[in-house]
Amino acid sequence: MSERFVFERKEEFLEKLREIVRSGVPEKRITVLSPYPVHEVDEILPSAPSGVRVFALLGAVAGLVTGFVFTIYTVKVWPLISGGKPLVSIPAFLIIAFELAILFGSLLSFIGFLHFSRLPDVNRIVSSEEFENMFEIRIEAEER
Numbered sequence: 153m154s155e156r157f158v159f160e161r162k163e164e165f166l167e168k169l170r171e172i173v174r175s176g177v178p179e180k181r182i183t184v185l186s187p188y189p190v191h192e193v194d195e196i197l198p199s200a201p202s203g204v205r206v207f208a209l210l211g212a213v214a215g216l217v218t219g220f221v222f223t224i225y226t227v228k229v230w231p232l233i234s235g236g237k238p239l240v241s242i243p244a245f246l247i248i249a250f251e252l253a254i255l256f257g258s259l260l261s262f263i264g265f266l267h268f269s270r271l272p273d274v275n276r277i278v279s280s281e282e283f284e285n286m287f288e289i290r291i292e293a294e295e296r
Contacts, residue, residue, distance in 0.1 A: 157289040165287035166192050173197065177291055185288040204264040211260025212253045219249030 159165040165186070172182065179197050186193070223245040231239055266272065 154293055155291040159287040159289075160285075162190060162287060165289070166190070166196070169193065169196050169289055172289065172291065181292045181294070183290040183292070185290070187285045187287070190287075203268055204261055207264025207267075208257045208261040212257035214260075215253035215256030216249050218256065219252035220245055222252075223248050 157168055159168065169182075169184065173179070173196055182197060184190075184193050184197070224240055227239045233239070
């Protein structure tokens with residue numbers, strides 16, 4: 153069961169939020185809903201850096217490796233000998249590897265964004281009870 157606090161005024165809302173944080177409630181259990189952005193909440197509840205950057209790095213590395221493997225494999229299986237040039241030419245393959253690094257990095261960044269924001273879950277997006285112009289603090293129950 154979660155606790156809910158609803159306020160009409162921003163000052164009351166911020167004071168109660170400070171009181172909750174001072175009482176020792178972990179920040180992960182606190183959810184804040186407001187009708188407009190309240191920047192003081194960012195100071196009271198600091199957020200950790202996002203893990204999406206790890207998804208972007210893994211996607212870029214996977215794309216780079218895939219680009220080189222794809223092009224080198226293609227040249228080795230179907231060689232096109234022209235003028236005594238080497239078959240495996242890294243400068244020519246770098247363009248394809250770069251493009252695949254950008255493609256895979258952006259796709260995995262998007263997947264990471266969906267994962268960390270838990271977006272496909274519509275029940276978390278749309279509250280069963282809307283408060284329109286009210287400020288709300290929800291404290292999730294502790295997991296046992």
